[in-house]
Amino acid sequence: MPELPEVESIRQGVAEWVTGRQIGSVTVMHPRAIRRHPAGPDDFARRLIGATVTGTRRRGKYLWFPLDTDDALLCHLGMSGQLLIKAPEDPDGPHLRIRLSLDDPDHELRFVDQRTFGEMLVSADGAEAPDEIRHIAPDVFDPGFDPAAFTTALRMRRSHLKRALLDQSLISGIGNIYADETLWRTRIHGGHPTHTLTVELVSELLANLRDVFTEALAAGGTSFDELYVRANGESGYFDRSLAVYGKQGQPCPRCSTPIVREKFTNRSSFYCPQCQPVA
DNA sequence: GTTGAGTCCTGAAAGC
DNA sequence: TGCTTTCAGGACTCAA
Numbered sequence: 001m002p003e004l005p006e007v008e009s010i011r012q013g014v015a016e017w018v019t020g021r022q023i024g025s026v027t028v029m030h031p032r033a034i035r036r037h038p039a040g041p042d043d044f045a046r047r048l049i050g051a052t053v054t055g056t057r058r059r060g061k062y063l064w065f066p067l068d069t070d071d072a073l074l075c076h077l078g079m080s081g082q083l084l085i086k087a088p089e090d091p092d093g094p095h096l097r098i099r100l101s102l103d104d105p106d107h108e109l110r111f112v113d114q115r116t117f118g119e120m121l122v123s124a125d126g127a128e129a130p131d132e133i134r135h136i137a138p139d140v141f142d143p144g145f146d147p148a149a150f151t152t153a154l155r156m157r158r159s160h161l162k163r164a165l166l167d168q169s170l171i172s173g174i175g176n177i178y179a180d181e182t183l184w185r186t187r188i189h190g191g192h193p194t195h196t197l198t199v200e201l202v203s204e205l206l207a208n209l210r211d212v213f214t215e216a217l218a219a220g221g222t223s224f225d226e227l228y229v230r231a232n233g234e235s236g237y238f239d240r241s242l243a244v245y246g247k248q249g250q251p252c253p254r255c256s257t258p259i260v261r262e263k264f265t266n267r268s269s270f271y272c273p274q275c276q277p278v279a
Numbered sequence: 280g281t282t283g284a285g286t287c288c289t290g291a292a293a294g295c
Numbered sequence: 296t297g298c299t300t301t302c303a304g305g306a307c308t309c310a311a
Contacts, residue, residue, distance in 0.1 A: 079304045
């Protein structure tokens, strides 16, 4: 499940292979992969063919490839999306959704997505900042991220903390795994009312979030199965460092109390009932 | 503004 | 063994 560290690992992995490369051909194997490109696969391909990729950028879980046409190829990996650099002669595999050939005879870019929650689209004039993600807030590593503004916005919410952390219009890049890990490090329950949070606690939360992301990025991301791999096909190994996510019944690394799993906003949440008492 | 439910989808795992 | 059901997740929509 790609969250910020996984998406950033993938961005770094594909950058050297696509930057400066001209797109040769585009094949859309599954229409759902471009469902937010309403003009259809022919238009999708027409806008890409002949364009040169000028870089790779990311905001939260979205990444995009600015093009020399001022358009951008925007991508969200959803639950199971992968961007892979492959040799053209490598077998397609059953979940190949989009293939982009480059002016590099030995490599091509493939969008592979088992569960088809991921998508690509061409954003018109989106090279600098695609319109389609203008509602996505900066992530914690974005130079435009304002901790004071985030703290104010969070405390003005009448919601629960975990739900707010997963709201990409408030802060981006956080998914279920890193939300649970950050909450555990901050010793706070996801159901904590946002309007009762102190400034100091939000500051501690953000510091822990940065730490979790930084450590995960250094590990190449979290891989539970083959659904997340880096551009070179290798798995990340941060799952070995997870304290609570997926650890129900196992001892809390801090106090040895068994980790609890419960449904929260239609998602599984994992927490230590001793370290993170219900608010 | 916020919540909760529903939708999309696939494949593994569990249940029968 | 084979079929059916459940589950996992992110983004989005919609009714309340």
